[in-house]
Amino acid sequence: MARELLKGNVAFAEAAIRAGCEAYFGYPITPQTEALEHMAKRMPELGRAFVQAESEVAAINMVYGAATAGARVMSSSSSPGVSLMMEGLSYIAGSRVPVVLVDIMRGGPGLGNIAPAQSDYNQMVKGGPHGDARMIVLAPATVQELIDLTVEAFDLAERYRCITVVLADGSLGQMMEPAELPPMREPRPAAERAAWALTGAAGRDPHAITSIYLDPEEEEAYNQQLQASYRHIEQDEVRFVEEHMADARIAVVAFGTSGRLSLTAIETARAEGIRVGLIRPVTLYPFPVARLRRLAEEVDAVLVVEMNAGQMLHDVRAATEGHVPVAFFGRTGGVVPMPEEVLDAIRDLHLQLALEEAVA
Amino acid sequence: MSVDAVVPAVAPVVSYPRSLTPVPTHYCPGCTHGIAHRLVAEVIDELGVQDITIGVASVGCSVFAYNYFALDFAQAPHGRAPALATGLKRVSPGKLVFTYQGDGDLASIGAAEILHAAARGENITVIFINNAIYGMTGGQMAPTTLPGQRTTSSPLGRDVRTQGHPLRMSELLAQVDGAAYVARRSLHDVVNIRRAKKAIRKAFEVQQQGLGFAMVELLSSCPTNWGLTAQQSLDWIRDTMVPAFPLGDFKVPGDAPEAGGSRGPSAAKAGVSTAAGNGRAPKGGR
Numbered sequence: 001m002a003r004e005l006l007k008g009n010v011a012f013a014e015a016a017i018r019a020g021c022e023a024y025f026g027y028p029i030t031p032q033t034e035a036l037e038h039m040a041k042r043m044p045e046l047g048r049a050f051v052q053a054e055s056e057v058a059a060i061n062m063v064y065g066a067a068t069a070g071a072r073v074m075s076s077s078s079s080p081g082v083s084l085m086m087e088g089l090s091y092i093a094g095s096r097v098p099v100v101l102v103d104i105m106r107g108g109p110g111l112g113n114i115a116p117a118q119s120d121y122n123q124m125v126k127g128g129p130h131g132d133a134r135m136i137v138l139a140p141a142t143v144q145e146l147i148d149l150t151v152e153a154f155d156l157a158e159r160y161r162c163i164t165v166v167l168a169d170g171s172l173g174q175m176m177e178p179a180e181l182p183p184m185r186e187p188r189p190a191a192e193r194a195a196w197a198l199t200g201a202a203g204r205d206p207h208a209i210t211s212i213y214l215d216p217e218e219e220e221a222y223n224q225q226l227q228a229s230y231r232h233i234e235q236d237e238v239r240f241v242e243e244h245m246a247d248a249r250i251a252v253v254a255f256g257t258s259g260r261l262s263l264t265a266i267e268t269a270r271a272e273g274i275r276v277g278l279i280r281p282v283t284l285y286p287f288p289v290a291r292l293r294r295l296a297e298e299v300d301a302v303l304v305v306e307m308n309a310g311q312m313l314h315d316v317r318a319a320t321e322g323h324v325p326v327a328f329f330g331r332t333g334g335v336v337p338m339p340e341e342v343l344d345a346i347r348d349l350h351l352q353l354a355l356e357e358a359v360a
Numbered sequence: 361m362s363v364d365a366v367v368p369a370v371a372p373v374v375s376y377p378r379s380l381t382p383v384p385t386h387y388c389p390g391c392t393h394g395i396a397h398r399l400v401a402e403v404i405d406e407l408g409v410q411d412i413t414i415g416v417a418s419v420g421c422s423v424f425a426y427n428y429f430a431l432d433f434a435q436a437p438h439g440r441a442p443a444l445a446t447g448l449k450r451v452s453p454g455k456l457v458f459t460y461q462g463d464g465d466l467a468s469i470g471a472a473e474i475l476h477a478a479a480r481g482e483n484i485t486v487i488f489i490n491n492a493i494y495g496m497t498g499g500q501m502a503p504t505t506l507p508g509q510r511t512t513s514s515p516l517g518r519d520v521r522t523q524g525h526p527l528r529m530s531e532l533l534a535q536v537d538g539a540a541y542v543a544r545r546s547l548h549d550v551v552n553i554r555r556a557k558k559a560i561r562k563a564f565e566v567q568q569q570g571l572g573f574a575m576v577e578l579l580s581s582c583p584t585n586w587g588l589t590a591q592q593s594l595d596w597i598r599d600t601m602v603p604a605f606p607l608g609d610f611k612v613p614g615d616a617p618e619a620g621g622s623r624g625p626s627a628a629k630a631g632v633s634t635a636a637g638n639g640r641a642p643k644g645g646r
Contacts, residue, residue, distance in 0.1 A: 023450055025446075051450065053476075054475075055472060057440070057443075057472075061436065061447070061473070062444070062446045065416070065445060065446060065447025065448040065449075066447035068447075068448060069448050069452045073447070073451070091436075190451075198433070199455070200411050200412040200432055200455050201410070202411035206429075206432050206433065207432050207433070209435065
């Protein structure tokens with residue numbers, strides 16, 4: 001496949017199609033609507049299912065229904081729409097069917113605006129759905145990564161029978177940049193759907209897919225199964241990207257678009273002689289806890305950069321356990337920080353460290 | 361002399377439908393859920409579709425329906441069964457998909473999902489249990505609770521000035537072009553139970569034929585939360601619910617959508633009880 005100029009929203013929709021996605025259910029919301037529009041055109045022409053639902057509430061439950069049938073299925077939305085999906089996501093997590101959801105985050109809270117933000121971090125990473133449910137959360141920083149992680153999201157969701165969220169922001173959904181789409185993978189034939197799927201109880205005992213366990217002991221046993229699968233995920237699926245960390249005395253930790261623009265700031269700072277590097281978590285759940293814990297031995301300070309008021313910040317502080325100072329720079333409400341602002345934050349931190357050293 | 365010699369072998373008059381699991385249900389004595397379950401199971405058996413039928417249970421007393429039907433089953437969030445059924449059916453076009461929902465589920469919290477499933481002409485079958493009350497949570501006012509009816513959340517009787525009016529879902533959904541078959545039946549006596557079974561069969565056949573959305577509303581009893589005996593409950597359906605929720609076919613396949621209502625060719629069949637029908641004559645039925 002050749003590299004072509006692709007818009008983020010169209011790119012992840014087409015990537016999902018090529019990953020063998022059999023059904024898409026969604027509801028229009030800026031800044032992700034181009035994905036729904038792409039699906040509206042492409043899915044029917046490929047003989048696959050597309051429904052513009054009456055709401056995000058209905059859309060996620062259509063996703064749930066198709067997932068119980070063992071089909072590869074997804075939805076996409078943006079922050080306020082994702083809030084409406086929380087009920088369905090909890091049932092999906094509670095009944096362990098694989099589902100992919102792309103959240104193209106926008107400014108909030110409330111109706112907010114349609115500008116890029118990262119303020120759904122807590123909602124998606126810390127649960128969102130009621131109950132002790134987790135979702136794998138992948139954070140792309142480029143259109144290429146958005147494509148690749150969308151494809152991988154289906155495999156992860158099926159491997160762990162869980163929800164995998166691709167958490168990007170409005171700038172990634174709207175931007176065009178060169179990227180390469182994967183080759184077309186045909187959907188899995190209906191006859192090869194998972195053994196647990198609802199296919200009609202022909203020649204076997206009936207299956208029930210449910211999330212109700214009235215007996216607390218039974219519910220706890222089920223929760224323990226869920227937690228065991230989360231431990232597997234935490235052990236095997238952590239992904240992050242490191243840049244310039246070999247000699248760094250300051251580590252910037254930032255995900256998605258924040259990570260991308262922080263890298264620009266980091267490279268300018270390094271040209272100024274500041275030894276600064278980047279750790280960009282690609283999986284927000286599972287969070288790269290072990291990698292961040294080692295930072296205390298490597299750097300003098302950590303700077304967390306986010307397009308929110310400091311949400312991942314708390315996970316970085318928890319991972320570093322107070323062994324290294326953690327500073328924060330963020331913009332909120334849909335404001336994308338300029339690399340110069342991050343550069344200033346790096347310079348300030350560098351200066352502060354130099355002063356402390358001089359005093360000592 | 362052995363017992364066999366005295367009692368001649370007789371084939372049982374009634375057997376368990378294959379599509380029902382032979383286990384006791386958790387439903388209260390006198391509740392008509394058991395009858396509704398059996399009718400659905402008998403229809404599935406008679407159509408020979410047990411192996412390709414997938415049910416969607418809702419939230420309410422029938423949340424455990426999957427324990428009683430010997431069928432593949434999903435369990436939906438409150439009100440969302442038509443959306444789940446949509447997803448299931450769209451990726452399983454060769455299967456028969458039905459939802460089993462109560463009045464709080466279908467007409468209150470799930471009003472949007474049922475309306476739009478009908479509007480899309482979603483090729484599913486809906487079994488709608490209307491007992492004019494929330495059963496599982498203990499007898500609160502439902503969207504189908506009648507004016508003046510006492511419930512735990514309308515203790516002085518439903519006051520329409522502050523608590524609104526009951527919804528007639530069959531009449532409402534019959535207005536929707538995507539609905540192919542919409543009928544209301546009652547489970548209060550044998551004659552009506554037999555009519556209910558025919559309607560349920562029709563609702564599955566409509567799906568088999570790919571004609572679109574099909575729903576059968578079943579007027580049902582809730583002796584526990586109505587505070588009546590089983591027999592009084594059946595009488596209450598007959599005397600109080602049927603006049604408020606007239607029985608009949610409100611939409612049958614082939615009805616052409618037209619201005620001013622959904623009356624079509626079958627309107628001539630008439631002969632329907634319309635005591636409180638607000639002038640709208642549902643079609644067919646009794």
